[in-house]
Amino acid sequence: xxxxxxxxxxLVKRVLKTAICVCLLAILYFxxxxxxxxxxxxxDIRDIGxxxxxxxxxxxxxxxxxxxxxxxxxxxxxxxxxYKSGNSMSFRVKNQRKKLKxxxxxxxxxxxxxKKCFGKPRSGYCILEVVYKAENTTGFNNSVTLTTxxxxxxxxxxxxxxxxxxxxxxxxxxxxxxxxxxxLENIEYLRRCGHECVRQWxxxxxxxxxxxxxESSLLKLSLNLMKKKVSSHSKNQLFSINCKSKPxxxxxxxxxxxxxxxxxxxxxxxxxxxxKTHYVFASDVExxxxxxxxxxxxxxxxNVKNGSSNFTTKRQVFVLPVFEVRSGIQPPTRKEDLRxxxxxxxxxxxxxxxxxxxxxxxxxxxxxxxxxxxxxxKIFMTTVKxxxxxxxxxxxxxxxxxxxxxxxxxxxxxxxxxxxxxxxYLGYDIHILDDAFLVHAPGIKMFDRNKFRQPFIAKNRRIxxxxxxxxxxxxxxxxxxxx
Numbered sequence: 001x002x003x004x005x006x007x008x009x010x011l012v013k014r015v016l017k018t019a020i021c022v023c024l025l026a027i028l029y030f031x032x033x034x035x036x037x038x039x040x041x042x043x044d045i046r047d048i049g050x051x052x053x054x055x056x057x058x059x060x061x062x063x064x065x066x067x068x069x070x071x072x073x074x075x076x077x078x079x080x081x082x083y084k085s086g087n088s089m090s091f092r093v094k095n096q097r098k099k100l101k102x103x104x105x106x107x108x109x110x111x112x113x114x115k116k117c118f119g120k121p122r123s124g125y126c127i128l129e130v131v132y133k134a135e136n137t138t139g140f141n142n143s144v145t146l147t148t149x150x151x152x153x154x155x156x157x158x159x160x161x162x163x164x165x166x167x168x169x170x171x172x173x174x175x176x177x178x179x180x181x182x183x184l185e186n187i188e189y190l191r192r193c194g195h196e197c198v199r200q201w202x203x204x205x206x207x208x209x210x211x212x213x214x215e216s217s218l219l220k221l222s223l224n225l226m227k228k229k230v231s232s233h234s235k236n237q238l239f240s241i242n243c244k245s246k247p248x249x250x251x252x253x254x255x256x257x258x259x260x261x262x263x264x265x266x267x268x269x270x271x272x273x274x275x276k277t278h279y280v281f282a283s284d285v286e287x288x289x290x291x292x293x294x295x296x297x298x299x300x301x302x303n304v305k306n307g308s309s310n311f312t313t314k315r316q317v318f319v320l321p322v323f324e325v326r327s328g329i330q331p332p333t334r335k336e337d338l339r340x341x342x343x344x345x346x347x348x349x350x351x352x353x354x355x356x357x358x359x360x361x362x363x364x365x366x367x368x369x370x371x372x373x374x375x376x377x378k379i380f381m382t383t384v385k386x387x388x389x390x391x392x393x394x395x396x397x398x399x400x401x402x403x404x405x406x407x408x409x410x411x412x413x414x415x416x417x418x419x420x421x422x423x424x425y426l427g428y429d430i431h432i433l434d435d436a437f438l439v440h441a442p443g444i445k446m447f448d449r450n451k452f453r454q455p456f457i458a459k460n461r462r463i464x465x466x467x468x469x470x471x472x473x474x475x476x477x478x479x480x481x482x483x
Contacts, residue, residue, distance in 0.1 A: 077363040118212055123266050123406040125207045129274055131225050132187060132204040134168060140275065143167045144294050144396060145275035149267030150285040152179040152253050156246075157185040157285045157441065162197040164333065167294045170274050171285070172205045172267040177254035180206065180214035181224070183241055185247045193243035205270050209260060210479050261411050261456060265404035272399060281396045282404075287322060287438040291333040292374070297396060297436070299376040316429040318379075318393040321361045322350035324440040331439035337436065339368050347439075353446050357390045361432055372435020380434040392416040393430070394438060402426075405467055411453050412460025424480035425471055 091387075117126040145168040146161065152175050162169050173182040183206065190198045206222060208214060221238065222232045230238075241247070255262065272282055283289070297318070305311040323338060325331055325347045332338045332347075341347035350359040361367060367380055402422040408415040423430065472478060 044272065066254055070114060085105045106384060116213075118213075118223060119206075119426070121210070121368070122207075122270070123263070124210055125263060125266055126210050126213070127270055128206040128219075128222050128226065129270070130203055131206055131222050132191065132202070134199075134201050134203045136168070136200045138168055140277050142298075143277050143279045144281055145170055145277040146283055146289070147268070147271035147283045148172075148283050148285045149174070149271055149276055150262060151175075151255055151262055152183045152186070154285050155183065155190060159190055159194045159198055160288055160441075161285070162201050163195050164289050164291060165201070166197070166292075167201060168275070169202045170205070170271045170279060171202060171270040172207060172274075174208070174255070174258065174262060174267055175206050175214065176208040176212035177258070179254040180218045182247070182253075184218070184221070185241070188239045189233065189241050189243075189247050192241055203248050205268060205274060207263070209263075212254070212258065212260065224381075259452075261409040263406065264410035264415055265408050265412065266406045268404045269406065272403070275399065279396055280399060281320075281394070282440065283394050286441040287394065288331045288441065289320070289434075290338075290437050290439075293377075293436045296373075296375065296377040297433075300378065300433075304379075314429065314460065315422065315423075315426055316431060317397040317401065319361065319393040319395045319430055319432045319438050320438050321364070321367065321432065322359045322394060322440070323347050324350050324352075324444050325442055327443045329442055330483055331442065335372055335435050335437065338439070342368060348444060350438075350440060351445060353444070356392065358392045361393075366431065367432070367434070370434050371414060377436055378434045379431045383430040384433070390417060391420055393420065395430070401428075405463075407463045408460050409456055411456035412463075413453070413457055414460050414464050417464065418471075421468065421471060421480055425475045425477065 041051075046322055119126045119128040146165050147170045148158075148161065149172040150157065152173065155171075155173065158169065173183050173187075187204055213219065221230070254260075255445070268282055272280055279301075300318075308314065323342075327339060329346055331342065332341060338347060348354065349364060362383065363381065368382060372378070402419050404416065408418065468479070469475045471480075
């Protein structure tokens with residue numbers, strides 16, 4: 001806590017009183033000394049004047065630095081003054097120190113109350129799991145859960161995801177501050193007015209920065225929603241949802257206004273770890289999947305399992321290639337349509353103009369002309385124990401695979417490469433599926449040197465280099481094989 005103007009006035013008064021006392025004492029000595037025949041030199045007035053001058057200089061220095069000091073320094077200055085002024089001021093210093101300790105204790109208690117974590121703490125964030133639970137359930141081995149994450153304002157992509165996926169979806173929303181209020185409104189709108197798959201298949205989780213908590217009333221509401229203590233009537237009173245008009249989205253979110261990093265990997269892990277199926281597909285909220293993936297993937301698993309004696313112990317993941325289309329073009333659901341768009345140059349490999357190596361699969365042109373089956377997926381090719389530097393594939397796997405490193409943020413990029421490198425060190429087979437793919441929401445990304453992200457990019461790069469060093473030490477090998 002900074003020193004108030006009241007405390008400054010007290011300090012000045014005390015020093016002035018001391019200076020006045022010293023001056024009076026000097027005058028008295030002068031008068032008495034002159035009366036009994038002492039000279040000016042014998043009185044040592046110069047020494048007294050020097051003391052007063054030093055006291056004045058110290059006072060000025062203290063006042064100039066007062067904004068950067070805390071109240072404990074006030075006690076320190078007062079103790080020096082009290083030494084010259086007598087025991088009464090020393091007694092006041094002791095009381096002042098006791099008050100300071102009490103204030104620190106109370107303020108610390110209040111601060112801890114403000115930072116109380118509703119839900120589960122994780123990497124400096126608070127996790128509210130399963131605030132909205134999907135109505136449908138499925139067997140552990142009977143489906144694949146699509147897991148994804150978003151910030152407030154991107155929830156509407158989930159409706160398109162679940163319409164295409166037709167299976168369980170686990171979504172983690174980052175909503176610090178008053179973003180939680182708008183996120184709840186958006187989800188209520190989707191569950192009441194959107195496609196029925198949102199209510200049937202999508203489970204929602206929330207996380208917020210522990211230093212930027214939402215209002216306690218919103219957190220309590222979220223906890224009550226988790227415990228199903230909020231009736232439909234109460235929801236209607238809390239959220240004024242009109243299906244004829246979407247909720248008004250904020251121009252600027254709390255995250256952007258406060259320049260907060262987006263902990264994308266914390267959100268990815270929360271969504272993944274809450275999946276209730278053996279196979280999980282960790283994707284991004286703006287990546288729309290092609291049609292009929294789940295049943296064809298499960299048939300592929302059965303076929304591979306029947307033809308392999310070590311299928312259950314083999315380390316392997318299944319990659320879906322990613323593309324993007326021009327604005328105004330509907331993302332395709334079938335490979336034939338994607339191939340036609342690629343031919344017209346209305347579709348390209350994802351991030352081709354930003355980071356082509358990050359998502360382009362090997363032998364892309366041959367993949368495009370390879371015909372798929374409506375009954376089962378097949379393995380197009382396998383990259384064994386090798387990885388291209390910078391590759392960040394999206395793949396179907398299990399929760400036995402490495403989690404995403406939660407030190408890496410969305411703002412700093414390079415937030416998925418760590419998983420690919422670790423898969424390489426662990427000797428995973430990375431299979432590329434022949435007829436399953438993802439398409440980003442319309443709009444082709446161009447390279448943009450965003451000044452806002454530069455500090456985060458530098459930080460992520462440092463962390464990623466640390467991760468590579470840790471992986472080399474962990475697996476006692478140099479850089480994993482590249483191809």
